[in-house]
Amino acid sequence: MSRRNPLIPALLALGLATSIAGAQVFETPVLEDPDWIMTQIPKEVLGTGVVQRVDNQVPLDRFFTDTEGRHRALSELFDGQIPVLLTLNYSDCPQLCSLVLNGVIANLKEISLEPGKDFRIITLSINPDEAPERTKATKDRYIKQYDRPGAAEGWTFLRGTEEDIRAVANAVGFGYVKVAHADPVEYSHPATLIVLTPAGHVSLYLTAINDDPQTVRLALVDASDGAIGGIADLFFTSCFQYDESRGKYAPIARRFMGIGAAVFLVGFASLLITFRVLEKRRHAEETDS
Numbered sequence: 453m454s455r456r457n458p459l460i461p462a463l464l465a466l467g468l469a470t471s472i473a474g475a476q477v478f479e480t481p482v483l484e485d486p487d488w489i490m491t492q493i494p495k496e497v498l499g500t501g502v503v504q505r506v507d508n509q510v511p512l513d514r515f516f517t518d519t520e521g522r523h524r525a526l527s528e529l530f531d532g533q534i535p536v537l538l539t540l541n542y543s544d545c546p547q548l549c550s551l552v553l554n555g556v557i558a559n560l561k562e563i564s565l566e567p568g569k570d571f572r573i574i575t576l577s578i579n580p581d582e583a584p585e586r587t588k589a590t591k592d593r594y595i596k597q598y599d600r601p602g603a604a605e606g607w608t609f610l611r612g613t614e615e616d617i618r619a620v621a622n623a624v625g626f627g628y629v630k631v632a633h634a635d636p637v638e639y640s641h642p643a644t645l646i647v648l649t650p651a652g653h654v655s656l657y658l659t660a661i662n663d664d665p666q667t668v669r670l671a672l673v674d675a676s677d678g679a680i681g682g683i684a685d686l687f688f689t690s691c692f693q694y695d696e697s698r699g700k701y702a703p704i705a706r707r708f709m710g711i712g713a714a715v716f717l718v719g720f721a722s723l724l725i726t727f728r729v730l731e732k733r734r735h736a737e738e739t740d741s
Contacts, residue, residue: 500640502657503625510538510652511619516576516610519588526620529574529608530652535675536572538646539660540617540626542579543590544636552643555661557598562665567598568606571672575607578621578628578639580614587611624654647671 512527530536539556541549553575565571575594577587591609598607621628628641645660645668655675658668 500629500642501627502642502644503627504654504657505623505625506654506656508623508625508654510623510648510654511616512652514612514616514619516612516616517584519584519591519609521584524610526652529572530648530650532650534569534571534650535655535672536574536648536650536652537672538624538648539573539575539644540578540621540624540628540641540646541575542577542639543582543586544579544638546638548641548643552645552660553594554597555663556645556668557594559663559665559668560598561600563669565669565672566602566606567600568602571606571676573607575609576617576620577609577611578617578641579637580612580617581637582611584611647675649675649677 510526512525512530514526515523516526517523537556539552541552543549556573560567567573575591587609591607595603595607620626624646626642626644626646628639631638631640643660645658645663646654647656647658649655656671658671
């Protein structure tokens, strides 16, 4: 059998067990070179992407350096009270990192939750060789763009060693690779915003670029278990759940059915009580007459 064109989708290359059109069964074709698919994927892409590890704990005992030159344990940025937004980027990224951070700021500016008070942001550079002044310049740029009181204290930019950076990235399932022979240094990495609980557990993954402000707000409220936000937020997080296919919070039918049943019971009980009161009143009037 001749080798298939590498442009043919992998699913077809592996073969379909059943022909949907004719409902006719065929044998799965065997490739002369089973590894040919892997040879068609650029090396810069292998190892990148996000493996969702919801409820996984980030390594709080790892140490990093902030833009003020302080050597800090990651645990210092988790107070057990407010959730944390985590981004993994690097200052010399040619495009994707700025798209991610610009998207984050655009959404945060549309919600009333305050950085440092209601949530924190951590931006960890995936480049262990990033210069301190470069990291500081990046922070200054985005703090100015965010233009919200408390942003400078509530948004921490960190640098670290390869080992410590990898420990955090692996904990949250963030896959990235260094592009070979690139000058200046480049990394292939996904675009994602990771929502962490106040204790440092992975709560939710957002796309970072295409999210809407309400989704980001509800994700933070959800991660805090209702500790931040208002009554409307509590309703949404109780009756809505993040729908990955739509990239936003959507109503859960079973919860609405439960609410509907409860409303029906309350209404029915009210009718019964009203009926009994009217019956007693009518009976009393007939007795008096």
